[in-house]
Amino acid sequence: MSLRYALLALLSVEPMxxxxxxxxxxxxxxxxxxxxxxxxYPELRRMEKDGLLEGEExxxxxxGKKRQYHITRAGTEAFRDWMNSTLEYSRERDPAHLKxxxxxxxxPEAAREQMRAHIxxxxxxxxxxxxxxxxxxEGTSPMLARRLASLPTSDxxxxxxxxxxxxxxxxxxxxxEIAWAQQGLALIDELYPGG
Amino acid sequence: MSLRYALLALLSVEPMxxxxxxxxxxxxxxxxxxxxxxxxYPELRRMEKDGLLEGEExxxxxxGKKRQYHITRAGTEAFRDWMNSTLEYSRERDPAHLKxxxxxxxxPEAAREQMRAHIxxxxxxxxxxxxxxxxxxEGTSPMLARRLASLPTSDxxxxxxxxxxxxxxxxxxxxxEIAWAQQGLALIDELYPGG
DNA sequence: CTCAACTATCTATCTCCATAGATAGTGTTC
DNA sequence: GAACACTATCTATGGAGATAGATAGTTGAG
Numbered sequence: 001m002s003l004r005y006a007l008l009a010l011l012s013v014e015p016m017x018x019x020x021x022x023x024x025x026x027x028x029x030x031x032x033x034x035x036x037x038x039x040x041y042p043e044l045r046r047m048e049k050d051g052l053l054e055g056e057e058x059x060x061x062x063x064g065k066k067r068q069y070h071i072t073r074a075g076t077e078a079f080r081d082w083m084n085s086t087l088e089y090s091r092e093r094d095p096a097h098l099k100x101x102x103x104x105x106x107x108p109e110a111a112r113e114q115m116r117a118h119i120x121x122x123x124x125x126x127x128x129x130x131x132x133x134x135x136x137x138e139g140t141s142p143m144l145a146r147r148l149a150s151l152p153t154s155d156x157x158x159x160x161x162x163x164x165x166x167x168x169x170x171x172x173x174x175x176x177e178i179a180w181a182q183q184g185l186a187l188i189d190e191l192y193p194g195g
Numbered sequence: 196m197s198l199r200y201a202l203l204a205l206l207s208v209e210p211m212x213x214x215x216x217x218x219x220x221x222x223x224x225x226x227x228x229x230x231x232x233x234x235x236y237p238e239l240r241r242m243e244k245d246g247l248l249e250g251e252e253x254x255x256x257x258x259g260k261k262r263q264y265h266i267t268r269a270g271t272e273a274f275r276d277w278m279n280s281t282l283e284y285s286r287e288r289d290p291a292h293l294k295x296x297x298x299x300x301x302x303p304e305a306a307r308e309q310m311r312a313h314i315x316x317x318x319x320x321x322x323x324x325x326x327x328x329x330x331x332x333e334g335t336s337p338m339l340a341r342r343l344a345s346l347p348t349s350d351x352x353x354x355x356x357x358x359x360x361x362x363x364x365x366x367x368x369x370x371x372e373i374a375w376a377q378q379g380l381a382l383i384d385e386l387y388p389g390g
Numbered sequence: 391c392t393c394a395a396c397t398a399t400c401t402a403t404c405t406c407c408a409t410a411g412a413t414a415g416t417g418t419t420c
Numbered sequence: 421g422a423a424c425a426c427t428a429t430c431t432a433t434g435g436a437g438a439t440a441g442a443t444a445g446t447t448g449a450g
Contacts, residue, residue, distance in 0.1 A: 091229035
């Protein structure tokens with residue numbers, strides 16, 4: 001159900017087409033939330049049916065057209081309600097740690113490769129998030145600039161502060177995961193002294 | 196697909212019924228992997244069909260019976276193959292951080308409550324994982340004891356070391372999440388001085 | 391002009407998972 | 421011996437998400 005709110009969050013800044021939203025999920029926002037277009041388009045139609053959005057045909061070139069959605073008052077309310085409700089935390093399902101718990105089954109080199117993959121994955125995320133923080137600090141994010149422009153001055157501080165806070169949390173998490181996997185590599189070396 | 200390997204991991208220690216496995220997922224193992232019984236029973240049947248397990252009717256009381264599964268050679272191989280392959284990391288989907296990024300939409304008290312819920316959730320996990328580490332150190336986990344008993348002495352060190360390593364990673368993560376949410380609470384206080 | 395890359399949207403299928411509820415036997419307790 | 425909690429297994433339904441592929445128009449590069 002969070003996809004719906006991720007979409008509302010983006011549409012609260014400005015009207016967008018399904019493709020615009022898909023692009024956002026592929027790039028910047030995609031590092032907090034991801035969705036394929038095949039999930040986005042039907043969800044937008046459902047949201048329109050539910051009165052959260054309104055779609056409008058827009059000309060695109062000579063013969064082309066696209067459907068641009070803007071958030072309705074009901075959509076804004078639904079998003080605000082979601083923001084004011086407390087999130088349910090769901091059960092754990094963590095393949096990386098599941099595997100780590102049984103690493104004695106793997107060949108040492110496979111175990112090391114698993115740890116390196118963990119590091120690579122989180123290092124890539126880390127880089128993305130550090131970029132995001134830099135963008136926020138330097139004001140070079142067009143999306144954030146547009147959002148800020150639509151807000152009264154008094155609210156801009158909060159908006160940037162919460163964004164920075166979010167990405168800093170993700171940075172800490174990535175750093176922690178990398179440190180853990182590095183300990184893993186050290187442990188493997190220790191347990192398999194021969195190689 | 197990880198459910199299958201979580202089941203193989205447990206069944207590599209000793210034969211179990213679907214209900215035994217369900218109980219494991221509800222308690223200890225459930226903090227790394229969770230699955231409802233309605234997912235476990237069909238998966239066990241599929242695994243038997245695929246030759247990874249063999250099921251056997253076992254008497255239970257006078258008229259009752261249950262189906263106990265034991266892992267086959269092919270099942271052991273499949274698990275070992277999985278352990279020797281490198282995990283694919285899937286895209287992010289993180290409702291807590293999605294919400295955090297838009298916390299300016301929430302009332303201050305709702306924002307605080309969200310952070311407190313985050314702390315509660317991870318504090319509960321933290322406690323579980325600290326218990327697990329304690330169990331490993333003191334050798335009071337029956338499941339681990341049985342696993343160790345089935346292993347040559349030379350392998351026991353690795354098994355306990357990787358388990359401890361796994362849980363310590365989860366502990367660090369939980370601590371990090373709690374620290375982050377506490378920073379969130381401080382930030383909210385700072386941004387909303389009135390209360 | 392043409393080709394490739396991109397924009398734009400849609401459908402189909404499959405797995406995974408959550409939720410709910412049905413059924414039936416066991417073991418303990420009052 | 422009735423009630424209750426627990427063991428044991430199963431089915432149904434629906435949402436979420438991954439993957440793949442179809443269709444069609446646009447734009448820019450060579």
